[in-house]
Amino acid sequence: MDDMPETHYARSGEYHIAYQVIGRGPFDLVFIPGFVSSVEGGWENPQLAHFYRRLASFARVILFDKRGTGMSDPVPVRQFPTLEQRMDDVRAVMDAAGSRQAALVGVSEGGPLSLLFAASHPARTSAIVLIGAFARIAWAPDHPFGASLELHEGMLQRMEQRWGQGVLLTAFAPSLAGDAAARDAWARLQRRAASPSAAAAATRMAYEIDVRSVLPAVRVPTLILHRTGDRMVSVEHARYFARHMPGAKLLELPGVDHFFWVGDADAYLDHVQEFLTGERHVVETDRILASILFVDIVGSTEKAARLGDAGWHGLLDSFYSVARRQLERFRGHEVDSAGDGLFASFDGPARAVRCAAAIGSGVRLLGLEVRAGVHAGECEVIGTKIGGIAVHIGARVASHASPNEVLVSSTVKDLVAGSGMAFQDRGVHSLKGVPGQWHLYAATESN
Structure with missing residues (x-):
């Protein structure tokens, strides 16, 4: 991407830690990621990039990959770094970036590291600020909401078998x-971010x-943010x-996603900005x-059941490939995608x-049928989204x-006259839900 921030390296003992600095706010903010990350790969995801840019709108933000992950030096998998060693990485990155003091935003596994450093x-x-974080993720008799060893080992097995294929997105x-496109992005x-063994x-x-x-x-001011329906890390943490x-402040937000950049990420960001x-x-x-x-794809549920997960995801990939080629051809902007369709905007109804x-x-060659609807009207643009x-x-x-039908409103028909x-x-x-008759x-096909 053209606006990719420059990646630097800080020396932490014998390891080099990759980091980036974005924004010019009045105070420093160190973003401490979860179990794996990639300072450059993250910018390829528009939602994740939006999260980083929002932070950089009010702070000088330091992003980094912990040793053993992303663009930082790899480590022997049998000697994976402890929290204490990773704490050294935070200090090294702050020193290299010229930061004497910073607010720490720790997500998921980055939460414990933030707490130990503070x-x-x-x-x-x-x-x-802790987002979807935990002090201990494992079950214990005095920690009953932790994850069982059986669940942990099952997740490890799936990761080692299918890492790099978007495993565990659900x-x-x-x-x-x-969402096939989201699975591809996560893959x-x-x-x-990491090899299968490192992950x-x-x-x-x-x-x-x-x-x-x-x-x-x-003893520093602390804000705790957590989605009540988080299935990976229970809100009980x-x-x-x-x-x-x-003195810590807890705010529980609606949502089921553990990924901080998915769902209503701006709700997280609003609270982070106000707190800091x-x-x-x-x-x-x-x-x-x-x-x-x-x-939308016609009969998607039946096709998914008939093809199975692997076959359906392959067909969805082909559908989105065809659709996105045509969006590029007709200067459309993809606003969102769902499991069986997409939503796009154009600056002209004919296109x-x-x-x-x-x-x-195009998708008929894949054995698919779609239904489409087009309307033109005034919309609100908020960041990368469009609504109204x-x-x-x-x-x-x-x-x-x-x-196999493209249905349009009378507004569109009138605007494309000629x-x-x-x-x-x-x-x-x-x-449904719209006043009046349409x-x-x-x-x-025109003659």
Whole structure:
């Protein structure tokens, strides 16, 4: 990517630790990742990149890969680094980046490391934010909400067999379970972040962590953020922090995803910004006229059941490949994708209609049928997302389309007058959740 931050290396003992510095805010923030990461690979994921940029909008952010992961030096898997050694990495990166003191944002396994560093180096720690973190992940008689050894070993087995293929996406991000594009992105990040052996070693090390005894010694301001439905790390871990850390603030948020960048990541970011700066993030919105396209695969559930997981994911990959080629051809912007379709925007309705038709033609060669809906209207643009009533109308129009049909609203039909496109009247319809009656038309081949 063109705006990839420059990667530097800090010396921590005999190891080189990869790090990046982004933003020019009034204070430093060290982002401490989970069990694996890649400072450069992470920027390939738009959602993860958005998270980093939001942090950099109010702080000078230091990103790094712990030794043994990402772009930092590898380590022997039988000698995977302890928390104490990784704490040395944090200090080395701060020194190399010229940071005397920083707020620490620790996610998942980065939480225990943040706590140990803060307790050991309070003068260098201004505050801590814990996101989806834990003090001890393993079950114990006095820690009943921890993960069982059987669950841990089963996860290790799956990782060693299928690492680099997007394994465990369902556990880390249930909301993306059927999203082939998200699985591909997670698979690429896995390969950039660690080898199978290194990922397994990091997971074993995480299972052995126990910093419960450290909690009373943490005296810096602490914010605990956790999603109540997190299936990987129970919210009970956050509640444990709150009970054992004097003065810590706990905020429970809705959601099921453990990945901090998935789901409503901006809710996390809003609370982080307010806690560290005292100011609430003000969302700046732009309103534009956009043409909205929704495309869905017909009979996706039945096809997935017939093909099985592997066959269905392969077919989805081919579907998205065809669709994205046509989006590029017609200058469309992919806003979101689901398990069996996509949502895109265009700066002109004719391109949206032609793109929908081209996608339909292309995927028929794969044995797929799609239904598509197009509407044009004023939309709110918030970051990389687009929303508003026009988006809801576009989705409802698509839901009325028949297989192999591109259905459009009367707004679209009127706007493309003179383009040579032909339409067939499909009558007046009520669109669920949208006021009024809507005249819909099917795009047909022009003469």
